[in-house]
Amino acid sequence: MIGIFGGTFDPVHTGHLRPALELFEILQLEELRLIPAGTPPHRRPPRASAAQRLAMLRRAIAGQAGFQLDERETRRSGPSYMVDTLCELRAELGEQLPFCLLLGMDAFLGLSSWHRWEEIPRLAHLVVSHRPGWLPEHLDDHGGPLAELADSCLVSDPRDLNSAPAGLIFMQPVTQLDISSTRIRALIRGGRNPRYLLPDTVWNYIQEQQLYR
Ligand code: ATP
Numbered sequence: 001m002i003g004i005f006g007g008t009f010d011p012v013h014t015g016h017l018r019p020a021l022e023l024f025e026i027l028q029l030e031e032l033r034l035i036p037a038g039t040p041p042h043r044r045p046p047r048a049s050a051a052q053r054l055a056m057l058r059r060a061i062a063g064q065a066g067f068q069l070d071e072r073e074t075r076r077s078g079p080s081y082m083v084d085t086l087c088e089l090r091a092e093l094g095e096q097l098p099f100c101l102l103l104g105m106d107a108f109l110g111l112s113s114w115h116r117w118e119e120i121p122r123l124a125h126l127v128v129s130h131r132p133g134w135l136p137e138h139l140d141d142h143g144g145p146l147a148e149l150a151d152s153c154l155v156s157d158p159r160d161l162n163s164a165p166a167g168l169i170f171m172q173p174v175t176q177l178d179i180s181s182t183r184i185r186a187l188i189r190g191g192r193n194p195r196y197l198l199p200d201t202v203w204n205y206i207q208e209q210q211l212y213r
Contacts, residue, residue, distance in 0.1 A: 001098040001162055003032040004089065004124060006073070006082055008181065009053050010046040011206060012060045013198040015179035019129045022174045023102055024066060027127065027158050032102075033070040033089075034061065041079035041115060047185060048211050050074035059201035081115040086123035098165050099124035105134035112146050121149060125161050125168045132178040136171060188212040 005020055012034075024032045036053045040046065046053060054071060061067040072088060073080040082101070089099065101124040103111070108128040111117050120126070130136070139147050153169045155161065161168055179197050187194045189212060195203055206212060 001027065001029055001100060002093070003027065003029045003100045003102050003127070004035060004086070005032060005102040006035045006037060006080075006085065008040050008043070008046050009034070009036045009057055010048050010181050011053070011056045011184060011198060011202055011211070013179050013181060013184055013202075014196075015131075015177040017060060017199070018177060019104070019174035020067075020102065021064070023100075023127060023129060023172060026172060027100055027161065027170075029066065029100065031066050031068055033068050035070045035073055035085060037080035038074040038076055039079050041081060042110070042113065048209075052205075052209060052211065056202045056205055059205055060199050062201070079115070083114070083116040083119050083123070086120065090123060096165055098161055100127045100161060100170075101125065102127050102129065104129055104131040105136065105138070106131055109134065109138055109146070112144065118145075121153065121167055121169075124166050125164075125170065127161075128169065128171045129174045130172070130176065132176045185212045 003024060007016060009016065020032060034057055036057060038050050054069065054074060057069050061069065073085060086099065103126060105128055108126065114120065139150055150169055153167060155168050155170055158170055161170060184194045184197055188206065
C-alpha cells in the first residue's frame with residue numbers, strides 16, 4: 001500500500017510533515033510519495049518556483065525512510081490535476097496496489113470542486129486527517145455527494161484499506177498543528193522569524209534564496 005500526498009508546499013512545513021509521518025506509520029505504508037503541484041488549478045500561482053519547492057521538500061524529507069519526492073506534476077505542462085497523476089501512477093504501478101490519497105480535512109471538503117473528482121475515489125482510497133479549524137461535522141454543511149460518499153465508504157480500521165485498491169474512506173485524527181504556508185509567508189514578509197514552524201533546513205534555504213520577502 002502506498003500513500004500519495006499532493007500539495008503546493010509553498011513552503012513545506014511541520015503541519016504537512018508530522019501528520020504525514022503519523023499516517024505513514026498508522027497505515028503501515030510501504031512508501032509515501034510527496035507530489036508538489038506544478039501549476040495548482042485552484043489558487044494563485046505559488047510564490048516559489050517549482051524548482052525551489054522541490055528543493056525545500058528534498059531538504060525536509062532527507063533521511064526519512066519511506067518518504068519519496070515525486071516530481072511528475074512539476075514536469076507536466078498545464079494545470080496539475082490529481083486525477084491525471086493517479087491515472088499515471090495506476091498505469092505504472094498496476095491496478096491491484098492499494099493507493100491512499102492523503103488529504104487534510106480542508107482539502108477533502110473541497111474535493112467536489114476538483115477536476116473529474118468522481119473518478120478519484122475509483123483510483124485511490126481517501127485518507128482524511130483532521131486539521132485545526134476544519135471539523136468532520138463540516139461535511140454535513142458541504143453535504144451533497146461528499147457526505148454521501150463518506151457515509152457509504154467509511155471504514156474505521158486502517159487495515160481494511162489493504163482489502164481493495166481504491167474506493168474506501170478513512171478518517172484519522174493526527175497531532176493538530178495550526179500551521180499554514182500562507183502564515184509562514186506572511187511572517188517572513190513582515191520580517192518575523194518562522195523558525196520551528198518548519199524544518200531548519202527549509203528555513204535556511206528560504207533565507208539563502210531570499211524567498212517570500
Ligand atoms: P497555503 O496556506 O499556501 O494554502 P497549506 O499550508 O494549506 O498552504 P498545501 O500545500 O496547500 O498547504 O496543503 C497540502 C495538503 O496538506 C492538503 O491536503 C492540506 O489539507 C494538508 N495540510 C496543510 N497544512 C496542514 C496542517 N497544518 N495540518 C494538517 N494538514 C495540513
